[in-house]
Structures are given as C-alpha cells and as structure tokens.
Amino acid sequence: MSALPAAPSSTSFWPAPHTLGPVDATVEVPGSKSLTNRYLVLAALANGPSRLRAPLHSRDSRLMVDALRSLGAGVEEVDGDGRFGPDLLVTPIPADASGDASVDCGLAGTVMRFVPPLAALRNGRTFFDGDPHARRRPMGTVIGALRRLGVPLENDDDALPFTVEGSGGVAGGTLTIDASASSQFVSALLLVGARFSEGLRLEHIGPPVPSLDHISMTVQVLRELGVVIDDSVPNVWHVQPGTINAFDVRIEPDLSNAGPFLAAAVATGGTVRMPHWPADTTQVGAKWRTILPRLGAAVELTEDSTLVVRGTGTITGAELADTSELAPTVAALCALAQTPSLLTGIAHLRGHETDRLAALVAEINRLGGDAEETSDGLIIRPAALHGGPFHTYDDHRMATAGAILGLVVDGVGVENIATTGKTMPQFPELWEAVAATAEPSGPR
Numbered sequence: 001m002s003a004l005p006a007a008p009s010s011t012s013f014w015p016a017p018h019t020l021g022p023v024d025a026t027v028e029v030p031g032s033k034s035l036t037n038r039y040l041v042l043a044a045l046a047n048g049p050s051r052l053r054a055p056l057h058s059r060d061s062r063l064m065v066d067a068l069r070s071l072g073a074g075v076e077e078v079d080g081d082g083r084f085g086p087d088l089l090v091t092p093i094p095a096d097a098s099g100d101a102s103v104d105c106g107l108a109g110t111v112m113r114f115v116p117p118l119a120a121l122r123n124g125r126t127f128f129d130g131d132p133h134a135r136r137r138p139m140g141t142v143i144g145a146l147r148r149l150g151v152p153l154e155n156d157d158d159a160l161p162f163t164v165e166g167s168g169g170v171a172g173g174t175l176t177i178d179a180s181a182s183s184q185f186v187s188a189l190l191l192v193g194a195r196f197s198e199g200l201r202l203e204h205i206g207p208p209v210p211s212l213d214h215i216s217m218t219v220q221v222l223r224e225l226g227v228v229i230d231d232s233v234p235n236v237w238h239v240q241p242g243t244i245n246a247f248d249v250r251i252e253p254d255l256s257n258a259g260p261f262l263a264a265a266v267a268t269g270g271t272v273r274m275p276h277w278p279a280d281t282t283q284v285g286a287k288w289r290t291i292l293p294r295l296g297a298a299v300e301l302t303e304d305s306t307l308v309v310r311g312t313g314t315i316t317g318a319e320l321a322d323t324s325e326l327a328p329t330v331a332a333l334c335a336l337a338q339t340p341s342l343l344t345g346i347a348h349l350r351g352h353e354t355d356r357l358a359a360l361v362a363e364i365n366r367l368g369g370d371a372e373e374t375s376d377g378l379i380i381r382p383a384a385l386h387g388g389p390f391h392t393y394d395d396h397r398m399a400t401a402g403a404i405l406g407l408v409v410d411g412v413g414v415e416n417i418a419t420t421g422k423t424m425p426q427f428p429e430l431w432e433a434v435a436a437t438a439e440p441s442g443p444r
Contacts, residue, residue, distance in 0.1 A: 013389055013413030014428065016406020017435035022270030022311065023407075025434040027261045029274070030084040031056040031251035032283055033423045034214060037064045037110040038221050039249060041118060041191050043090035044073040046225070048246035050090045054082030055251045059422045060108040067104075067115045071122060072097035084426065092246075098123035098168075105130035105160065107353050107394065107422065113142050113184040116164050117192045120151040123168040129161035133394060138181040138351045142188055145177050149196075172196025172241070178206035181351055186237065187218040193239030194227045204235040210348040211324045217282035224249075252278050255285020257424045259329040260400040262288055262309045264434055266297045266333055267407050269313035272434070277307035284324050291326065294318040295333055317341035317380070325352075327378075328397040331360045332404040334380040335369045347376040353422075354393035363390050363402065367409065387411020396422040403431055 036056040041064070043050035055061065065075045065088070072093040080087030101119070105112035105128055112130055119126035129135075140158030147153060149170055155162030172193065179185040186202065186209060193200030209215070219237070222229050225247055228240035258274050265272040278286075279301065292299050292309055296316040300308045317337040322345035323330050334341035349356035357373050364371040367388050370381040390402035392415045399420050406412035420427035 013415055014417035016390075016403050016412040016414050017432050018410045018412075019268055019407050019435050019438035020440040021438045022268045023264050023434050023438045024271050025261070025264070025437045026273040026275065027258075027430060027434060028083060028276065029253050029257050029261070029430075030058070030424055030426065031082070032254040033058065033060050033257075034110070034217060034283065035221070035251050036061050037108075037114065038187070038191065038218060039247070039251070040064050040068060040075075040088070040090065041114050042221065042225055042244055043247070044068045044071070044093050044118065045192065045195055046092050046244045046246040048092070050246045051078075051248045052088040052090070053080050053248070053250040054084070055088050056254065056423065057085035058425055059106060060110065063104060063106045063108045063111045064115075067111055068093070070101040070103055071115075071119060071126065093122060100124050101126045103128045105134055107131045107134050109137065109182065109184050109352075112137065112139060112160060113182070113188040114191060116142055116146060117170075117188055119164045120146055120149070120166045120170050121168070121192065121195055122166045124166055126164045126166065127161065128164070131394070133354065135160045141177050141179060141181065141185040145175055145185070145189060148175060149173075170196045172198040172200045174201045174203075176203045176205055179204045179209045180207035181348060183209050183211040183214045186215050190215075190218050190222065190229065190237055190239055193229075194222070194242050194244055197241060199241040200237075200239045202237045202239070209235070210322070210345070211284065213282060213284040213324070220282050252281060252283065254423065255281065255283040255288065256325050258285055259288055259326055260404055261430070261434060262292060262307070263329050263333055263404050264407060265309040266292060266295060266311040266315060267336055267404055268438060269311040270438065271308065271310045274307040274309075275305065277301060277305050279305065284326060287323070287326060291320060291323065291330060294320065295337065314338060317382070319344070321345045325397065328356060328360060328401040329404065331364065331371070331378060331380060332401040335364045335371065335383075335385065335405065336408060337380070338382055340382065341380045342377065343380070344374070344377040346378075353395040354398065356395065356398070359391075359393050359395065359398055360401065363398065366390070367405065367412065385409045387413075389413050389415060391415045392419055394419050396420045396424070400427065407435060
C-alpha cells in the first residue's frame with residue numbers, strides 16, 4: 001500500500017451544500033471524457049477532417065487538444081448545439097509533420113498514455129511532463145512498449161518526464177505487455193495500431209487487466225471508424241494496418257460524472273432524472289443501473305431515454321466488484337449505509353490521480369467513519385459521521401465524494417472543489433442547484 005501525500009495544513013474549503021430533505025432534480029451533464037479524448041486522438045490520425053459534437057470541455061480535454069495541436073493537428077472550436085460548449089473540428093496531423101514539441105499532461109492519464117505512441121509516428125523529439133503527482137502515476141508499460149517497438153526514449157525511471165524521439169513511422173508487429181496497472185496501456189497502443197506499417201498484435205501477460213470496459217470502448221470506436229481489430233481471444237488484440245476514417249460524431253454524456261448526481265437521490269431519499277441516457281454504451285458508468293439498486297435505490301430507464309433514480313431513505317451496504325472509477329462515489333454512499341460494504345477488484349485505484357484507496361479511508365475516517373483498506377479494495381462499516389474538512393489530494397473524484405457526504409452530514413468542507421474542473425468544470429454550480437431542490441422534511 002502506497003503512502004498518501006500529506007493533506008495540506010491550510011487551503012480553501014468549499015462548504016458542501018447540506019440538505020434537510022430529499023432532492024428532486026433533473027440534471028444534464030457534459031460529454032464523456034473517455035470518448036472525447038479517444039475521438040480526439042483518432043481524429044488526429046484520420047484520413048480527413050472530423051467533427052466532435054457536444055464534446056467535453058474540461059482540463060483533461062483541453063490538455064488533449066493542446067497536445068494534438070503541438071504535434072501538428074488543427075483543432076478549431078465551431079458553433080454547435082451542445083449545452084456545455086462548442087463543437088470541435090479536427091484536421092489530422094500532416095503525414096510529413098516534423099519538429100520538436102512539448103506536451104503538458106497535467107494529471108490526465110489519457111494524455112500521458114495515449115499521446116506518446118502518437119508522437120512516435122512523426123519526425124521529431126516530443127517532451128512529456130505533467131503535474132507533480134503525474135510523475136508518480138504508472139507509465140513504465142507504455143515507455144517499455146515503445147522501446148520494444150524501436151522508438152528511442154530519453155528518461156530516467158519509467159515515469160514522467162521523458163522525451164519520445166519519433167522517426168516518422170513505427171513498424172509495429174507483435175508486442176507483449178503487462179497492463180495490470182491500467183487498461184489505458186492497452187488502449188494507448190490500440191488507438192495507433194492501424195497506423196503502424198505492420199499493424200499490431202498486442203498480448204497482455206500478467207494479473208488481470210482492470211477496467212476492461214474502457215478497452216471495449218476503444219475497440220468499438222475503432223471499428224466504427226473502419227479499423228479491423230480482432231479481440232476474440234482473451235488478452236489478445238490484433239489490429240490490421242489501414243485507414244482510420246474521418247467522422248462526425250455526437251459525444252455521449254459522461255455517465256461516470258453522472259454518478260454523484262444520481263447518488264444525491266440515494267443519499268437524500270429523493271429523485272434525480274438524467275436525460276439522454278444511452279441504452280447501449282461502453283461507458284463504465286452504465287453500471288449505475290445495477291450498482292444503485294444493490295445499495296437500496298430504485299432505477300428506471302424510461303422510453304424517452306431518461307434515467308430515473310429514486311432513493312428510499314435507506315442505504316444498504318453491498319459487496320461490489322470492479323467498480324473502477326465509480327468507486328469514490330460508491331464509497332461515499334457506503335459510508336452512509338446502515339450495513340457494511342466490501343468493494344473489491346479496485347487495487348489499481350492506488351495509481352490514479354492519487355492513491356484513491358488510502359485517500360478514501362483517510363477522509364471517511366476523518367469524518368468519523370469506519371473504513372479500512374484491503375489488498376484490492378475497501379471495507380466500509382456503518383458509523384455516525386460528523387462535519388469537518390474533506391481533503392481531495394487534487395483528485396476530482398475525491399472532491400465529488402466529499403460533496404455527496406456533505407449533502408447529509410452538516411459542516412463538511414471540501415478542499416479545492418475547483419479540482420472537479422479536470423472533467424466537469426460546472427460541477428459546483430450544478431451540485432448547488434440540485435441541493436437547492438431539497439424540500440425540508442425535518443432535521444437529520
């Protein structure tokens with residue numbers, strides 16, 4: 001278990017809205033970060049201009065746009081009908097792109113892992129670095145894979161910062177990796193595999209790959225754009241060399257970012273409606289339809305594609321496996337539950353924006369909770385919570401977890417709520433609007 005960075009001794013704290021009754025709200029959320037950044041990478045490699053309609057506009061997507069521009073792609077904001085910002089028109093990186101470049105990865109896993117293989121396809125040196133904590137995120141698998149593909153890199157310890165020395169193309173071929181630390185290692189290589197002259201046969205050998213839903217998303221998007229990919233053998237992906245077709249696509253709403261708002265219904269015994277919910281999606285957030293009933297909520301997808309979540313006033317603990325990036329929201333609800341919970345299959349969260357397992361235990365217990373780390377997850381037992389500071393360690397999902405607790409625990413102050421701008425800059429305003437819909441039903 002890794003050491004958690006010390007919580008700051010002084011910083012700004014956002015008074016989390018506290019309700020005295022059930023919320024009753026209809027909420028729309030911005031586009032999916034996972035889909036936005038995958039489509040941006042593929043647009044930079046496509047055979048013509050592409051358009052992303054209603055994409056996410058956040059720190060992570062901005063970092064991806066800036067990275068692609070630094071490599072030679074054109075990314076233009078154009079008017080669209082999305083509620084949260086303009087569409088994006090992308091002109092691919094020219095085949096003869098060359099010259100040195102620099103990429104700021106911030107804390108975005110998709111940028112630090114997806115963009116280096118892309119940089120290897122152009123002529124020139126590309127320097128990668130990011131936020132201080134980004135230098136502790138797992139990167140060795142991508143770096144090692146590029147070296148075995150014949151791409152020179154300059155770095156000291158298989159982590160940021162490093163420099164990719166591209167020579168205008170990558171041969172590809174057969175490659176074996178250990179992707180047990182992150183599914184993004186697989187997606188990073190699949191996204192560019194069709195542009196390798198020999199394609200790519202990628203095999204994972206090691207402990208199970210976490211968050212397989214994200215790899216399924218990558219495979220589906222590639223197939224939509226004409227890439228031939230065979231994933232019929234577990235842990236093996238074979239990408240044929242070929243063209244990536246230009247596209248015009250509407251980005252689905254981010255179902256992971258929808259989670260805290262749906263959780264507000266569960267926490268307060270209220271109702272939250274989420275329009276435009278896709279009936280068929282590869283987003284991991286689709287699991288809310290099965291997770292929330294396990295915690296005591298009623299969930300319905302209506303004929304007009306609105307997901308309706310109704311809390312019952314009672315939260316029941318549950319044993320849940322592989323909740324992936326949804327785990328911080330799940331853990332917040334479990335901390336409010338009347339029976340114990342066991343979350344398993346999420347050891348990889350120690351390598352996310354912060355060590356999320358250690359952070360959740362520290363902050364839930366700071367508020368009087370009873371949470372404990374296991375080798376691959378969390379045990380959370382019922383306990384009476386009280387107000388106090390909730391540190392976020394620059395992790396957007398820690399911030400939203402603290403906001404959920406604050407709905408029903410008076411006096412919770414969430415550190416640096418602005419960190420939610422990583423994937424949803426509008427979170428504080430949307431959250432306050434949801435909390436304002438609560439009808440007082442007496443003190444909790």
